[in-house]
Structure formats: C-alpha cells, structure tokens
Amino acid sequence: MHELSVTESILNIVLKHAKAGNVQKVMGVNLRIGVLSDLENEWVQRYFDYLSKGTVAEGAVLKIERIPATMRCENCGQITTFNLQELEKDWKCLACNGESLTLVSGREYFIKNIEVM
Numbered sequence: 001m002h003e004l005s006v007t008e009s010i011l012n013i014v015l016k017h018a019k020a021g022n023v024q025k026v027m028g029v030n031l032r033i034g035v036l037s038d039l040e041n042e043w044v045q046r047y048f049d050y051l052s053k054g055t056v057a058e059g060a061v062l063k064i065e066r067i068p069a070t071m072r073c074e075n076c077g078q079i080t081t082f083n084l085q086e087l088e089k090d091w092k093c094l095a096c097n098g099e100s101l102t103l104v105s106g107r108e109y110f111i112k113n114i115e116v117m
Ligand SMILES: [Zn+2]
Pocket: 073, 074, 075, 076, 077, 078, 093, 094, 095, 096, 097, 098
C-alpha cells in the first residue's frame, strides 16, 4: 500500500499547483523516481486514476522517468552516481575503491512538471 500514500501526496501537490495556476484540466504529470525506489509505475498510475476521479487531474497520464542513485564514500567523501545496471554489480567508490558507501539519493520521487490545458 506504499504506492497509495505516495500517489496521494503526488496528487495533492498536483492539485495545489493546478489551483494556484487556475488550471482547468491537468493532462499529464512528469515524475522522476529514483532507481532504488520500489514504486511500480503501473500501480502509481492506477492509484492516481482512482484518487483523481472528480478532480481537475482526472485522466492525467503519468510519465515516469527513473533517475540514477548517488552514494557517498565513507572513506574519501566522493559522490558517485550509479544507474540501474551499475547498481546490480558491486558498489565501489570510483576514486578510492572503498566499499563503504552510503546512499545519498535513489529512493526519492518528485514532480518534474505538470502538463495542463
Ligand atoms: Zn572513496
């Protein structure tokens, strides 16, 4: 049910912006979600369809872009970016080969922009 609460907060932000901009209809929402997030595109859209019924965002299409994760090396402080393929391998610092990495980002989600009519 994780997606439900996330989708609800996304919808609330969309509706807030729509209201502030006096928008009549939201056509699409461009979302960026970290590659390590367990949010499933299909479920986010499904919950969005369900929750947005009767609002200006009803029928809006979500476009989801996955963004790479970043990690900080505990040894040298270097920040390294990992895409999905790289995340499936061993995580090592590119600067010092250190293996003690802390996740900086990769599970976050945010709204890039909203397409309106
Ligand atoms: Zn390092």
